[in-house]
Amino acid sequence: MHYLKKLKLTTAGFGLVATLSATGVAAETLNYAIGFPPGGAATDGIKEFNELLSAEGDVKLKVFELSLLNLKETAPGVRDGLADAGYVITAYYPAEFSEINLPAEMSMLTNIGTPPKSSGAVMAGVITEYAMLHCLDCQAQFKRENQVFLGAMGTSEYVSLCTSPIRAAEDLKGKKMRSSIAAMGRWAESFGGTKVSLPANDIYEAMSQGVVDCAMISAPELGNLQLFDVTKYITLNAPGGSFSGVGALNVNLDTWHDMSAEDRARLIAMAPYNTSYVTVNYSDNAATDLEKATEMGVEIIEAPQALRDATEAFVTQDIELIKTNFANDYGLQNVDEKVEIIIALIEKWKGLTDGIYNDKDALAQVYAAEIFSKVAPDTYYMD
Incomplete structure (x- = not known):
């Protein structure tokens, strides 16, 4: 057994639980809150991801669809340990998550010039790469909110x-x-x-x-x-x-620190599938709905x-007003440089997602190669 974490005491009575599997290895279960009801693009995507996650290793999610926390409650709920992980909409908290809300605010730029096949696939890549590889200020804000960011998603247009x-x-x-x-x-x-x-x-x-x-x-x-x-x-x-101001798999920071290095590595390796599954579901469901x-x-x-x-x-x-607002209202530093990075990422991800925007596994593999493979589980959000 890797370890056994004590059951957290929360007002909802839920928390991360390690249970003994039939093989004698501890199966790590994260209570995951999403404020959508069952049967939608996001909830179905989370379920698909969880099936893959459960089949491939010892970490899995117990998904609470709307029953534990609603969409606005999820950010403070994950922060306070009412859920071990959740679908956090950062736009509901503009000051707390101002750094990652900057690229989310710029999603309409995807349709300038040559429009992409999927703005959602582009922005999921943009925000995930920006927050995980280029924006230490984003990570600092998530840490202040007692959370770990493991990827965004992108809605259909x-x-x-x-x-x-x-x-x-x-x-x-x-x-x-x-x-x-x-x-x-x-x-x-x-x-x-x-x-x-x-x-x-x-x-x-x-x-x-x-x-x-x-x-x-x-x-x-x-x-x-x-x-x-x-x-x-x-x-x-x-x-x-596209709306992409979402931490599609935000994990409570205390939970993250209590997990083994192997389990953290597993979540990092599998998280691009979560980003891809939810994003492609939105694209597919748009046509259906x-x-x-x-x-x-x-x-x-x-x-x-x-x-x-x-x-x-x-x-x-x-775009100039966006720069001014984020600098004046939220105190962001080096906004011009940050916006230049984001604009370059939009063009980069237009190219990377063209032709695979609706292929869940291919898209996940690109997210993994370009972003998640460059993150070290021993150091990511561990200081």
């Missing part, structure tokens, strides 16, 4: 799910637009809309009660968050980009070229 149609830029005027990314909120405001910030778990009620007119979000959230019933119109390529929405009578609208051109102009100009 962001669209507008609405109760009234957006057929032209003029239709955005007066619309109350739910935004999870500040840049996308500014995009809506640039056309006369109003940005509304609220957690993803609250979108259904907000749309049903008229608190918001549209949710800027990825199409698979139609199923993940049961938004089919409240969505009447979907406008594609508005605003575009858009088709289902059409069958349910939801009108699918292609954003007109004039709106797409205006969006590209906005994104190009907004």
